Amino acid sequence: MKKIICMLSIIYFLTLGTLLAEVKIIAIEIPGLHQKDGKGVYDQILEETVVKNHLATVHLYPPARAEKMFSECQNCCFSPANKNQEFYDFGDDIVQTHPMNIAKIYIFVNKGQRPIHRLEDLRGKKVGIRTGMPYGKSFENIKLNTQAVPKLELNIKKVQKGRIDAFIAYIPDAYNAFRQLGMEPLPHDVANPVAVHPDSLVCRNVQPEFISKFNALLKNLKESGRLKSILGDDYIPE
DSSP, rough: OOOHHHHHHHHHHHHHHHHHEEEEEEOOOOOBBBOOTTTHHHHHHHIIIITTTSSEEEEEHHHHHHHHHHHHOOOOOEEEEEETTTOOOOTTTTTEEOOOOOEOOOOOEEEEEEOOOOGGGGSEEEEEEEOOOOOOOHHTOOEEEEEESHHHHHHHHHHHTSSSEEEEETTTHHHHHOOOOOOOOOOOOOOOOOOEEEEEEEEESOOHHHHHHHHHHHHHHHHHHHHHHGGOOOOOOO
């Protein structure tokens, strides 16, 4: 009997060790969300859910490199992303978690100009984008005259100087950029985002227990009010 109990204990701990094997999370560097100092709001959410429980580690990269690394990776996750085919073509072997927050894409214009929300209204204009950021297939298919920069703050300055007519960007990271520059957000049609992007983890070849554990821990943060406390000004209601 003791041998059986011992064997069951060994099996349990071996299984537990497998379940707790750390997953690599490939994160896009986005000011306020995923940052090198680990203080972005999504960094904090991952820290309080899967990182402190030794279920995952977070690795930060610029957008284009992060997406390339995930495309070549097995047994890993990508953040923030989702399975919406408007944005991504990850394939059929991808699992999506519950969202940490909701991101929305808007068109921003210079102060004093009328907000716009239709991509068609950008035809014939110079439009700022951030290098490597996915804005959806509808945006890509319309074939606008775009100018890419590595940082969102550069587009804000360019539209203020009249070097571009508008730029397209996600919130909450755009709101973070405005705060960093000590200014109010430039005009945008708050009620009509170009697209809505649930900021989830998408994972390839990770164990189902990792997904269920993350979702459960995220639910605990939400129900306790801690999630909204972490997100603060970055909280975006659905």
